[in-house]
Amino acid sequence: MRTLFILLWKNQFFLLFVILEVVSVFLVTRSYSYHGALAHNTTTNVSGSLFSTYSGITEYLNLKEDNVLLAEENARLRNGLSSSFLLTDTQYVYRDSLYKFIPAKVVSNSVSRSNNFMMVNKGSKHGVKKEMGVVSSFGTAGVVIGVSQNYSTIMSMLHQNMKISARIKNSGQLVSVVWESNDNLLGSVIDIPSHIKLFYSDTIITSGNSLIFPEGIIIGTIESHNKEKNKQLSRATIKYITDFGTLKHVYIINNIMKAEQDSLLNKMVN
Amino acid sequence: MNNIFVRNIIRFVILILIQVLVFNNMNLGGYMHPYIYILFLLLLPININRSLLLLIAFFTGITIDYFTGTMGINASASVLLAYLRPGTIRLFFGNHDFSSKEEPGLSSFGLIGFFKYIIVLVFISQLLLFFMEVLSFNNILYTIQQVILSTLLSTFIIFIVMLFFGKRAK
Numbered sequence: 099m100r101t102l103f104i105l106l107w108k109n110q111f112f113l114l115f116v117i118l119e120v121v122s123v124f125l126v127t128r129s130y131s132y133h134g135a136l137a138h139n140t141t142t143n144v145s146g147s148l149f150s151t152y153s154g155i156t157e158y159l160n161l162k163e164d165n166v167l168l169a170e171e172n173a174r175l176r177n178g179l180s181s182s183f184l185l186t187d188t189q190y191v192y193r194d195s196l197y198k199f200i201p202a203k204v205v206s207n208s209v210s211r212s213n214n215f216m217m218v219n220k221g222s223k224h225g226v227k228k229e230m231g232v233v234s235s236f237g238t239a240g241v242v243i244g245v246s247q248n249y250s251t252i253m254s255m256l257h258q259n260m261k262i263s264a265r266i267k268n269s270g271q272l273v274s275v276v277w278e279s280n281d282n283l284l285g286s287v288i289d290i291p292s293h294i295k296l297f298y299s300d301t302i303i304t305s306g307n308s309l310i311f312p313e314g315i316i317i318g319t320i321e322s323h324n325k326e327k328n329k330q331l332s333r334a335t336i337k338y339i340t341d342f343g344t345l346k347h348v349y350i351i352n353n354i355m356k357a358e359q360d361s362l363l364n365k366m367v368n
Numbered sequence: 369m370n371n372i373f374v375r376n377i378i379r380f381v382i383l384i385l386i387q388v389l390v391f392n393n394m395n396l397g398g399y400m401h402p403y404i405y406i407l408f409l410l411l412l413p414i415n416i417n418r419s420l421l422l423l424i425a426f427f428t429g430i431t432i433d434y435f436t437g438t439m440g441i442n443a444s445a446s447v448l449l450a451y452l453r454p455g456t457i458r459l460f461f462g463n464h465d466f467s468s469k470e471e472p473g474l475s476s477f478g479l480i481g482f483f484k485y486i487i488v489l490v491f492i493s494q495l496l497l498f499f500m501e502v503l504s505f506n507n508i509l510y511t512i513q514q515v516i517l518s519t520l521l522s523t524f525i526i527f528i529v530m531l532f533f534g535k536r537a538k
């Protein structure tokens with residue numbers, strides 16, 4: 099026993115190395131998958147406030163472009179106001195609000211890694227919860243995976259484990275969108291049935307099946323469709339509508355009915 | 369002793385901040401990711417206790433991981449670097465006798481020696497880092513391309529930093 103201890107002590111350098119590497123690898127694998135990242139994310143106010151101080155200094159550089167973007171979006175939204183429409187149908191339409199949008203500013207963002215994340219300056223204090231969808235002014239941007247009091251971490255669409263349930267706008271066909279290209283502009287549409295032929299600039303939208311994104315949010319447009327013979331399912335390249343490189347303002351989507359829908363689904367399973 | 373301690377703490381804070389705020393946002397051609405914070409590990413005193421070196425490296429890596437949200441990736445690369453550092457120094461400068469407080473640098477290793485020391489350790493740690501990040505061997509050529517270009521860039525930046533702030537060769 100004593101010799102064992104002496105042996106261990108003599109090799110403490112190697113042993114310590116092995117232990118620390120095992121701990122590191124454990125940490126890596128634990129947060130690798132979507133669900134792992136969801137369970138073990140360490141979003142804290144410390145890192146958040148560092149990034150937001152820094153982006154507070156640098157955001158002035160892009161003020162002009164940001165203003166243009168926001169003005170464009172305002173114009174789009176005004177077009178959607180009921181006052182912009184001539185009411186010819188006098189029937190009363192009852193509407194319940196389904197989604198609430200929480201505006202947020204991106205304080206840190208990566209686009210060129212194998213797995214990309216963003217951090218935004220809204221947290222649990224503002225009603226952000228895990229697994230809420232995040233959209234830019236144009237279309238989908240990511241999913242919230244970690245929340246602290248004032249900040250939240252978002253798994254960007256540019257992440258290996260990101261898979262969004264989508265629909266081809268023209269035909270309504272269900273497909274999935276994943277990211278496997280290393281290119282921050284392009285993603286892949288998978289699970290396209292063989293009878294469907296996609297063309298350049300066909301629009302892909304969210305299906306609304308996942309309860310994370312509302313239906314009909316634009317994901318991107320088709321770049322090319324590589325159809326192989328004798329294959330049941332084909333894949334296509336999609337160009338994201340959101341420019342992740344310059345993303346500054348996003349909206350976190352709070353699906354108000356999600357708890358109700360979730361409990362209904364759980365009832366069905368049990 | 370005190371002087372070395374304070375100097376390294378300051379170096380740690382500055383390099384972590386620069387890494388997290390500047391270099392992590394740098395995106396050169398999509399595959400060059402400079403890792404400058406490892407300069408802190410490379411510049412710890414030559415005769416530092418090896419186990420202490422491992423623990424410091426782990427802590428440094430975890431700190432970077434904490435800010436980038438990539439738990440364990442930088443930690444594993446830093447620990448590997450710390451593990452190979454004493455051997456690398458012995459391999460390149462085995463016949464030298466360094467005083468206990470001496471730090472690696474242009475004055476102690478010489479221009480060529482310091483360059484070899486940096487490029488070898490940076491390459492190995494970034495090799496592990498990028499493969500840890502992808503966790504697969506698909507796209508292996510792309511990953512290797514990333515490793516090589518990032519190593520060259522990191523080495524270049526570290527060298528420039530040392531020329532400006534390091535002690536000059538005698």
